[in-house]
Amino acid sequence: MTRPSDGSDELIKRLINSVRRTGGEAELSLHATRMGTTRFAGSRVTQTGDVEDLTVQARVAVGDRVGSVRVNAVDDATLDRALAQARALAAAMPAGSFAGFDDGSAALPAHAGGWDAETAAVDAAERARLIAPAFAACARAGWTAAGCCAAGETTLAVATSAGAARVHRYTRARFDLIAGDGRIAGRRSRDGRAWSSVAADHDALVDDAVARASRSRDPAPLPPGEYDVILEPHAVAELCEWLAVTAFGARNVEDGSSPLAGRIGEALTGPAVTIYDDALAGEDGAPTAPFDAEGTPRRRVTFLDGGVAREVVHDRASAALAGTRSTGHAPPIGDELFDGGPVPQHLMLAPGDASVDELIARVDRGLYVARFHYVNGLLDTRRALMTGMTRDGLWRIEGGKLAGPVANQRWTESFLEAGRRIGGISRDRALVAGGLSECWFVCPTLLVRGWKFSG
Amino acid sequence: MGLLEDAVARLRRRGATFADARHVRDERETLAVRDGRVERHFAATSEGFGVRVLVASPNGGAWGFGARAGGRQDAAALEAAAEAALATARAAASLASVVPGGARVELAEEEPQRGRFATTVARDFFAVPLADKLALLHGVCDAMRAAAGARARSASAHVGARRQDKLLATSDGTSVEQLLVHAGGGMKIVVAEGSQVAHRTYPMELDGGVAAGGWEVIEALDFPGAAPRIAEEALALLSAPPCPAGETTVILDTPQLALQIHESCGHPTESDRAFGDEVSLAGASFLTPDRLGRFRYGSRHVNLTADATTPGALGSFGWDDEGVPARKTPLVARGQFVGYLTSRETAARLGLPRSGGCLRAEAWNRFPIIRMINVSLEPDPRGPSLEELVADTDDGILMGNNKSWSIDDLRLNFQFGCEIAWEIKKGRRTRIVKNPLYGGTTPRFWSACDAVGGPEAFRMWGLLSCGKGDPMQLMAVGHGCPPARFRGIKVGSE
Numbered sequence: 001m002t003r004p005s006d007g008s009d010e011l012i013k014r015l016i017n018s019v020r021r022t023g024g025e026a027e028l029s030l031h032a033t034r035m036g037t038t039r040f041a042g043s044r045v046t047q048t049g050d051v052e053d054l055t056v057q058a059r060v061a062v063g064d065r066v067g068s069v070r071v072n073a074v075d076d077a078t079l080d081r082a083l084a085q086a087r088a089l090a091a092a093m094p095a096g097s098f099a100g101f102d103d104g105s106a107a108l109p110a111h112a113g114g115w116d117a118e119t120a121a122v123d124a125a126e127r128a129r130l131i132a133p134a135f136a137a138c139a140r141a142g143w144t145a146a147g148c149c150a151a152g153e154t155t156l157a158v159a160t161s162a163g164a165a166r167v168h169r170y171t172r173a174r175f176d177l178i179a180g181d182g183r184i185a186g187r188r189s190r191d192g193r194a195w196s197s198v199a200a201d202h203d204a205l206v207d208d209a210v211a212r213a214s215r216s217r218d219p220a221p222l223p224p225g226e227y228d229v230i231l232e233p234h235a236v237a238e239l240c241e242w243l244a245v246t247a248f249g250a251r252n253v254e255d256g257s258s259p260l261a262g263r264i265g266e267a268l269t270g271p272a273v274t275i276y277d278d279a280l281a282g283e284d285g286a287p288t289a290p291f292d293a294e295g296t297p298r299r300r301v302t303f304l305d306g307g308v309a310r311e312v313v314h315d316r317a318s319a320a321l322a323g324t325r326s327t328g329h330a331p332p333i334g335d336e337l338f339d340g341g342p343v344p345q346h347l348m349l350a351p352g353d354a355s356v357d358e359l360i361a362r363v364d365r366g367l368y369v370a371r372f373h374y375v376n377g378l379l380d381t382r383r384a385l386m387t388g389m390t391r392d393g394l395w396r397i398e399g400g401k402l403a404g405p406v407a408n409q410r411w412t413e414s415f416l417e418a419g420r421r422i423g424g425i426s427r428d429r430a431l432v433a434g435g436l437s438e439c440w441f442v443c444p445t446l447l448v449r450g451w452k453f454s455g
Numbered sequence: 456m457g458l459l460e461d462a463v464a465r466l467r468r469r470g471a472t473f474a475d476a477r478h479v480r481d482e483r484e485t486l487a488v489r490d491g492r493v494e495r496h497f498a499a500t501s502e503g504f505g506v507r508v509l510v511a512s513p514n515g516g517a518w519g520f521g522a523r524a525g526g527r528q529d530a531a532a533l534e535a536a537a538e539a540a541l542a543t544a545r546a547a548a549s550l551a552s553v554v555p556g557g558a559r560v561e562l563a564e565e566e567p568q569r570g571r572f573a574t575t576v577a578r579d580f581f582a583v584p585l586a587d588k589l590a591l592l593h594g595v596c597d598a599m600r601a602a603a604g605a606r607a608r609s610a611s612a613h614v615g616a617r618r619q620d621k622l623l624a625t626s627d628g629t630s631v632e633q634l635l636v637h638a639g640g641g642m643k644i645v646v647a648e649g650s651q652v653a654h655r656t657y658p659m660e661l662d663g664g665v666a667a668g669g670w671e672v673i674e675a676l677d678f679p680g681a682a683p684r685i686a687e688e689a690l691a692l693l694s695a696p697p698c699p700a701g702e703t704t705v706i707l708d709t710p711q712l713a714l715q716i717h718e719s720c721g722h723p724t725e726s727d728r729a730f731g732d733e734v735s736l737a738g739a740s741f742l743t744p745d746r747l748g749r750f751r752y753g754s755r756h757v758n759l760t761a762d763a764t765t766p767g768a769l770g771s772f773g774w775d776d777e778g779v780p781a782r783k784t785p786l787v788a789r790g791q792f793v794g795y796l797t798s799r800e801t802a803a804r805l806g807l808p809r810s811g812g813c814l815r816a817e818a819w820n821r822f823p824i825i826r827m828i829n830v831s832l833e834p835d836p837r838g839p840s841l842e843e844l845v846a847d848t849d850d851g852i853l854m855g856n857n858k859s860w861s862i863d864d865l866r867l868n869f870q871f872g873c874e875i876a877w878e879i880k881k882g883r884r885t886r887i888v889k890n891p892l893y894g895g896t897t898p899r900f901w902s903a904c905d906a907v908g909g910p911e912a913f914r915m916w917g918l919l920s921c922g923k924g925d926p927m928q929l930m931a932v933g934h935g936c937p938p939a940r941f942r943g944i945k946v947g948s949e
Contacts, residue, residue, distance in 0.1 A: 070501075124519075378872070
């Protein structure tokens with residue numbers, strides 16, 4: 001077993017040597033993780049673990065036929081066996097349209113770095129030290145604590161017979177706290193590539209979660225209708241996560257289900273909305289990844305530029321089909337949820353120029369939304385029509401000021417139509433880790449006019 | 456098995472009050488074709504050890520877990536997993552003194568188990584030649600395209616299978632081995648005309664038709680037979696009117712009812728959710744422990760069970776991942792909430808003598824948590840067929856395959872969208888309507904159930920991607936049901 005933290009040079013050499021030994025056209029792509037997690041609820045630990053795993057994908061091309069095999073070891077014998085099996089599968093495949101393996105000729109783009117030694121060394125005891133003050137603060141306020149604390153590292157490596165030899169490591173950390181009693185909840189969380197940024201101002205984060213819970217007692221009912229809403233970054237990120245899988249990938253355009261299909265160059269939302277994928281800049285602490293699972297260097301891709309549809313992400317196969325070049329967005333190996341082709345994993349919504357207080361002041365009668373829950377974006381993907389619930393904090397806004405709590409509500413709204421009703425965007429953004437898969441969102445707080453709630 | 460037994464014995468000597476160790480070898484094959492080309496194909500193998508320990512703490516015990524990749528004889532990987540489990544458990548125990556009191560960790564009794572279980576397989580999926588699989592998939596795509604004509608935008612189909620070879624040893628004497636196999640597949644046609652886009656799937660969206668077994672599962676689905684029909688229905692959706700809005704009678708056909716059961720019965724009866732242990736991700740449950748045996752969940756027609764003994768179902772096995780044998784547990788009896796999905800820990804917390812056998816992990820590298828098994832709506836012994844149910848309905852909507860799903864964090868307020876629906880007028884299916892949605896709150900919805908289909912209409916469905924836990928785990932679960940009818944349900948198209 002090679003750990004993600006083992007020497008990168010030794011790891012990539014091993015992949016290169018195996019590819020060379022097999023002869024012909026071949027690729028080995030590795031995704032290795034070490035992740036420590038402590039999950040808690042009712043102010044006690046409910047799940048905790050320290051897990052190391054890796055997946056290696058061996059692909060071999062025989063003419064224009066490709067075979068693919070995945071294993072979870074990197075010893076020479078396993079790699080050689082995987083490549084041989086991939087070759088046998090390739091021979092059994094029908095004629096295809098092999099797009100070629102990355103040849104490594106393109107230099108990796110500059111990126112913000114991503115590996116932090118302190119984060120990689122965080123263990124269960126260190127996680128417990130961050131959790132303990134949260135337990136104590138919640139108890140003092142009469143609440144219990146639920147949430148999760150995690151830290152770990154990931155290694156990506158790709159070697160191809162065409163000459164690519166790339167390796168990259170990054171770390172990530174997360175602290176998520178819900179103060180409450182199972183019905184009432186105040187929630188704050190932080191994600192980042194460095195433990196130090198997640199642990200910074202910890203007391204303030206804990207106090208805010210506790211205060212939010214206290215401000216959520218006795219929520220009032222709300223008549224269905226349209227309300228101006230302030231959406232915190234976590235709520236915005238859920239919308240972006242659905243756009244990532246239903247709108248911004250090449251396959252969504254191929255089959256016509258994306259709102260961008262056949263509409264490149266058209267204004268789909270108002271001018272305030274700019275959404276892009278950037279795996280390099282590390283904005284707001286986002287982990288970086290300078291190449292994808294095929295070894296292709298990533299580039300920034302802008303989906304909506306001032307509301308205008310621009311482009312979508314590609315891997316090598318979709319790019320060949322569309323007559324363009326890969327943007328470096330092949331789906332991560334072994335992720336069962338990302339089986340829909342190329343996908344953005346570092347989605348960013350451009351900031352505005354307002355403070356959150358200024359946004360609230362612009363609302364005469366509306367709602368302040370901390371988070372959404374169980375959003376589904378499959379209702380009408382051409383319109384980016386979604387439904388979902390609120391959770392973990394919903395308050396009335398009256399006369400430009402935050403007021404009392406409101407019971408959770410269902411909403412159904414088209415992102416495209418809502419994007420034409422933007423009343424302001426915050427200049428500060430937050431990093432939010434994806435709920436389902438390894439992806440990140442950097443989102444501001446949004447003011448949207450006339451959000452549709454059905455009760 | 457000896458390696459695992461030695462490991463848990465060593466953990467006991469080192470202070471663990473309980474330990475279990477698993478080795479899982481997981482093999483998968485997935486093949487997907489789309490518009491004449493192979494879109495995705497891989498054969499995957501993953502194996503490793505997962506070790507769970509319980510150590511003493513001020514509230515009775517603290518869990519720890521460690522996982523490392525390695526083959527069955529890789530003693531070093533097993534030892535590393537055990538060390539990681541102990542370290543995480545001790546750190547968890549250190550937190551127990553921060554807030555004294557709270558729920559104690561105790562385990563319900565279970566007899567030590569020995570033996571072997573294997574899914575019955577008629578034809579090994581993994582041994583079927585790739586050429587045969589490709590011929591089937593390309594054939595049905597061609598058939599869908601031919602039926603859809605010039606308006607066909609995309610045709611796709613997939614098959615896949617998974618085989619898990621699991622060894623489990625626990626410190627209280629259980630040593631069991633299981634070979635769990637499932638297979639399945641599905642297909643989809645997308646059609647377009649102008650700005651209108653529509654699609655149909657068969658046998659259902661999400662994972663298609665999946666069940667325990669081998670290639671025979673796929674043969675039984677008869678993809679070629681269904682291809683022309685779903686293409687024609689997709690074309691009809693292009694010009695269909697939106698589902699009319701209002702309150703009406705709804706009949707849920709089994710693919711949609713399976714998901715309704717999953718979201719509004721399966722998840723809320725998970726006892727870890729009921730205790731609030733899942734609140735930070737999936738949420739909690741309106742079925743709190745004080746409501747057990749005292750809460751009216753639905754009408755007298757509603758009988759829901761959890762049963763891991765059903766042959767051929769996706770949520771069936773010999774033992775769960777802490778060695779509890781497969782069992783059947785009533786969840787809702789004649790409309791009354793009577794049971795939970797439990798583990799040994801939550802059964803003890805509920806004061807129950809035995810676990811319901813629902814503790815499962817997606818793979819060797821995940822902490823086992825409470826998961827659905829086969830959560831099913833029992834048929835009415837004298838209930839109608841789907842067509843008899845339609846014939847008995849004067850005015851309403853028949854909902855087909857699922858398209859979208861959303862429910863709140865207590866599993867009360869839900870909204871489902873379907874691919875297709877048919878208006879029912881005077882006992883007959885009439886026109887197709889598009890973008891049908893229905894919604895409601897769980898107890899009110901199930902209380903509006905006035906008819907459940909009979910045993911002949913019962914169908915077992917499987918879902919592969921039930922997401923829960925942190926880190927996320929995708930679990931294979933089963934849901935059986937006949938069609939059922941619900942009165943006074945809000946429907947619409949947006």
